[in-house]
Amino acid sequence: xxxxxxxxxxxxxxxxxxxxxxxxxxxxxxxxxxxxxxxxxxxxxxxxxxxxxxxxxxxxxxxxxxxxxxxxxxxxxxxxxxxxxxxxxxxxxxxxxxxxxxxxxxxxxxxxxxxxxxxxxxxxxxxxxxxxxxxxxxxxxxxxxxxxxxxxxxxxxxxxxxxxxxxxxxxxxxxxxxxxxxxxxxxxxxxxxxxxxxxxxxxxxxxxxxxxxxxxxxxxxxxxxxxxxxxxxxxxxxxxxxxxxxxxxxxxxxxxxxxxxxxxxxxxxxxxxxxxxxxxxxxxxxxxxxxxxxx
Amino acid sequence: xxxxxxxxxxxxxxxxxxxxxxxxxxxxxxxxxxxxxxxxxxxxxxxxxxxxxxxxxxxxxxxxxxxxxxxxxxxxxxxxxxxxxxxxxxxxxxxxxxxxxxxxxxxxxxxxxxxxxxxxxxxxxxxxxxxxxxxxxxxxxxxxxxxxxxxxxxxxxxxxxxxxxxxxxxxxxxxxxxxxxxxxxxxxxxxxxxxxxxxxxxxxxxxxxxxxxxxxxxxxxxxxxxxxxxxxxxxxxxxxxxxxxxxxxxxxxxxxxxxxxxxxxxxxxxxxxxxxxxxxxxxxxxxxxxxxxxxxxxxxxxxxxxxxxxxxxxxxxxxxxxxxxxxxxxxxxxxxxxxxxxxxxxxxxxxxxxxxxxxxxxxxxxxxxxxxxxxxxxxxxxxxxxxxxxxxxxxxxxxxxxxxxxxxxxxxxxxxxxxxxxxxxxxxxxxxxxxxxxxxxxxxxxxxxxxxxxxxxxxxxxxxxxxxxxxxxxxxxxxxxxxxxxxxxxxxxxxxxxxxxxxxxx
Numbered sequence: 001x002x003x004x005x006x007x008x009x010x011x012x013x014x015x016x017x018x019x020x021x022x023x024x025x026x027x028x029x030x031x032x033x034x035x036x037x038x039x040x041x042x043x044x045x046x047x048x049x050x051x052x053x054x055x056x057x058x059x060x061x062x063x064x065x066x067x068x069x070x071x072x073x074x075x076x077x078x079x080x081x082x083x084x085x086x087x088x089x090x091x092x093x094x095x096x097x098x099x100x101x102x103x104x105x106x107x108x109x110x111x112x113x114x115x116x117x118x119x120x121x122x123x124x125x126x127x128x129x130x131x132x133x134x135x136x137x138x139x140x141x142x143x144x145x146x147x148x149x150x151x152x153x154x155x156x157x158x159x160x161x162x163x164x165x166x167x168x169x170x171x172x173x174x175x176x177x178x179x180x181x182x183x184x185x186x187x188x189x190x191x192x193x194x195x196x197x198x199x200x201x202x203x204x205x206x207x208x209x210x211x212x213x214x215x216x217x218x219x220x221x222x223x224x225x226x227x228x229x230x231x232x233x234x235x236x237x238x239x240x241x242x243x244x245x246x247x248x249x250x251x252x253x254x255x256x257x258x259x260x261x262x263x264x265x266x267x268x269x270x271x272x273x274x275x276x277x278x279x280x281x282x283x284x285x286x287x288x289x290x291x292x293x294x295x
Numbered sequence: 296x297x298x299x300x301x302x303x304x305x306x307x308x309x310x311x312x313x314x315x316x317x318x319x320x321x322x323x324x325x326x327x328x329x330x331x332x333x334x335x336x337x338x339x340x341x342x343x344x345x346x347x348x349x350x351x352x353x354x355x356x357x358x359x360x361x362x363x364x365x366x367x368x369x370x371x372x373x374x375x376x377x378x379x380x381x382x383x384x385x386x387x388x389x390x391x392x393x394x395x396x397x398x399x400x401x402x403x404x405x406x407x408x409x410x411x412x413x414x415x416x417x418x419x420x421x422x423x424x425x426x427x428x429x430x431x432x433x434x435x436x437x438x439x440x441x442x443x444x445x446x447x448x449x450x451x452x453x454x455x456x457x458x459x460x461x462x463x464x465x466x467x468x469x470x471x472x473x474x475x476x477x478x479x480x481x482x483x484x485x486x487x488x489x490x491x492x493x494x495x496x497x498x499x500x501x502x503x504x505x506x507x508x509x510x511x512x513x514x515x516x517x518x519x520x521x522x523x524x525x526x527x528x529x530x531x532x533x534x535x536x537x538x539x540x541x542x543x544x545x546x547x548x549x550x551x552x553x554x555x556x557x558x559x560x561x562x563x564x565x566x567x568x569x570x571x572x573x574x575x576x577x578x579x580x581x582x583x584x585x586x587x588x589x590x591x592x593x594x595x596x597x598x599x600x601x602x603x604x605x606x607x608x609x610x611x612x613x614x615x616x617x618x619x620x621x622x623x624x625x626x627x628x629x630x631x632x633x634x635x636x637x638x639x640x641x642x643x644x645x646x647x648x649x650x651x652x653x654x655x656x657x658x659x660x661x662x663x664x665x666x667x668x669x670x671x672x673x674x675x676x677x678x679x680x681x682x683x684x685x686x687x688x689x690x691x692x693x694x695x696x697x698x699x700x701x702x703x704x705x706x707x708x709x710x711x712x713x714x715x716x717x718x719x720x721x722x723x724x725x726x727x728x729x730x731x732x733x734x735x736x737x738x739x740x741x742x743x744x745x746x747x748x749x750x751x752x753x754x755x756x757x758x759x760x761x762x763x764x765x766x767x768x769x770x771x772x773x774x775x776x777x778x779x780x781x782x783x784x785x786x787x788x789x790x791x792x793x794x795x796x797x798x799x800x801x
Contacts (some may be wrong), residue, residue, distance in 0.1 A: 196732070197729065206507055207731075215611060223648070256734055
């Protein structure tokens with residue numbers, strides 16, 4: 001399946017959280033800092049002690065800086081995104097301009113940045129990921145969405161389905177009804193009801209088809225469970241399943257209030273019957289926590 | 296093969312095997328003009344039972360079956376055929392996606408020249424490579440296997456159509472666009488005979504609805520709640536094919552008829568040229584139905600529903616409406632007449648629903664009955680709860696028999712019941728309610744059942760309207776005039792056997 005824009009954005013975000021650029025920064029850079037500072041200090045001391053001439057000092061300084069920069073750049077090619085390489089480059093650059101003083105300043109800045117990052121809000125998610133590798137991708141994305149660190153790209157361009165039915169073109173309306181059918185939940189019943197009154201016959205027909213198919217699905221569920229009850233009326237679980245099917249139909253938003261109320265009343269009777277059977281001790285599954293015995 | 300007929304009627308998935316509105320219409324059309332001879336091309340698939348449910352009228356001289364998933368094998372491809380195969384498959388792709396008729400015409404020519412069939416176009420390496428390229432163009436990142444089977448069916452259906460043994464007919468009359476329309480177009484281009492398309496329901500609309508709720512189609516749901524067609528889905532492959540079939544049919548047709556104005560707007564939107572469009576309504580034998588004596592014996596207030604027990608008739612809504620109606624008219628009786636064998640599961644579900652609602656004493660399923668007229672005389676109102684119709688014969692017949700109607704707002708039901716612009720008969724002959732609204736239907740039925748004067752007044756309106764506009768004689772005359780007009784354009788019969796090189800290959 002092709003990744004969606006949202007998924008790509010989420011992946012990028014999660015990838016950046018999963019990287020741990022600062023974890024080995026101190027230890028990895030420390031040796032590098034010692035070498036650079038030691039070399040720069042020794043070179044400067046030799047200059048002040050007239051051990052070397054200024055032109056020799058300048059050549060040695062520049063050659064060593066270029067060599068170090070080249071070495072760091074070569075390392076960086078093999079590990080893109082490694083914060084240690086960029087910190088090392090900064091140190092080399094600063095030391096090229098200001099000798100050992102520049103190297104000290106750059107080192108201080110790099111370590112200060114590390115400390116800030118460790119105390120930033122994203123750190124919590126990073127730790128979560130690090131310590132719970134089994135955490136599902138969806139769960140991590142969910143957390144990221146909840147604390148508003150990522151947004152669904154293009155979400156604002158998706159119009160509410162009811163608006164599409166009210167103002168969309170014919171093909172958009174038909175597409176909206178297809179979406180309603182595929183992803184039906186009670187809240188979408190208003191979209192169907194609005195579409196049933198559309199001025200375009202084909203929209204009304206599709207809305208009616210969708211509504212009929214959804215009704216048939218719920219009704220079929222009730223009928224199936226009724227048949228199960230008739231086959232084994234002494235099973236409390238059958239009565240409870242029937243009540244659940246009736247309640248699901250009542251909550252579907254497809255029924256007008258009178259019929260929904262009737263389904264609820266039937267469901268209450270079914271549940272009472274289930275409770276009677278349960279109390280009689282013939283079938284103990286009512287209110288059990290096992291699958292199929294929802295309380 | 297038939298020696299030569301006046302009209303070749305092309306029907307898909309119906310007559311003479313499946314009982315239904317369009318099949319009944321086709322039967323009545325042939326019987327109404329005994330002086331004309333007919334041949335029927337019946338389009339179906341191999342899985343469909345071909346047991347005749349209609350006795351052919353005397354003037355129907357033969358039936359040719361076109362089985363869409365059975366196509367000619369054709370000659371085996373040679374090494375030098377690669378480019379020809381690619382060219383034909385490219386034409387097929389256009390015909391199945393965005394044709395205006397020109398690619399299809401070129402396709403016919405190429406097929407006649409090369410004699411290719413399934414062996415070269417689907418079972419060869421070139422065929423497979425072309426399918427992969429088409430897949431990459433039409434359904435990138437979609438399920439290849441699903442695309443493969445869809446593509447294979449569509450290509451085979453075109454190949455089957457292009458191998459149809461055409462009868463010698465002076466006019467080819469397709470009763471829909473879709474596959475019927477493509478067969479008619481093939482006849483128009485090969486036999487050079489005039490081609491008439493009659494659409495009862497709009498083919499592309501009906502297929503779009505079917506595809507929107509089809510369970511057999513894979514849907515990636517990549518678009519989420521968005522309605523912009525950014526992500527091509529398998530259903531778009533089918534829908535594009537059906538839309539292309541309509542354009543091909545409209546382009547080739549000499550005349551395009553439908554029963555009412557609203558349908559013409561859809562035809563125009565689908566690319567039908569305005570100057571080819573005409574309206575010819577359905578017609579019934581008004582005298583026969585008007586002569587039915589009313590049965591005035593005391594009876595329970597009775598509602599009649601005539602139609603197949605299938606989902607498109609939304610029988611469930613009717614059943615629920617009757618259950619609700621019992622609160623307003625306690626002793627009401629509803630009679631359902633219609634075959635239950637087309638969708639036995641749905642029919643079983645309807646019977647279960649009656650039990651679920653405790654309405655067994657108020658609803659009778661009679662199935663198929665030998666004499667519907669007897670029931671038309673002994674009921675008070677006809678109800679129709681369909682979610683899709685064109686111009687239902689059941690309404691016209693009940694109206695002619697003097698019954699008020701309660702119908703859902705589908706097809707031309709509103710103009711039959713409430714009248715239309717230029718209607719010589721004023722007033723309403725019943726009520727039109729929104730589909731899937733059992734409460735509205737129950738209230739409308741109660742209004743009629745509880746008011747005898749209103750019932751009688753509506754019955755008169757219906758009889759008057761049907762008698763003046765939907766009279767069989769008028770409609771038969773319109774079709775005969777149209778056939779005459781087209782036959783006058785037709786050239787002498789072409790000897791198809793000697794000309795059709797493509798057929799000779801098989």
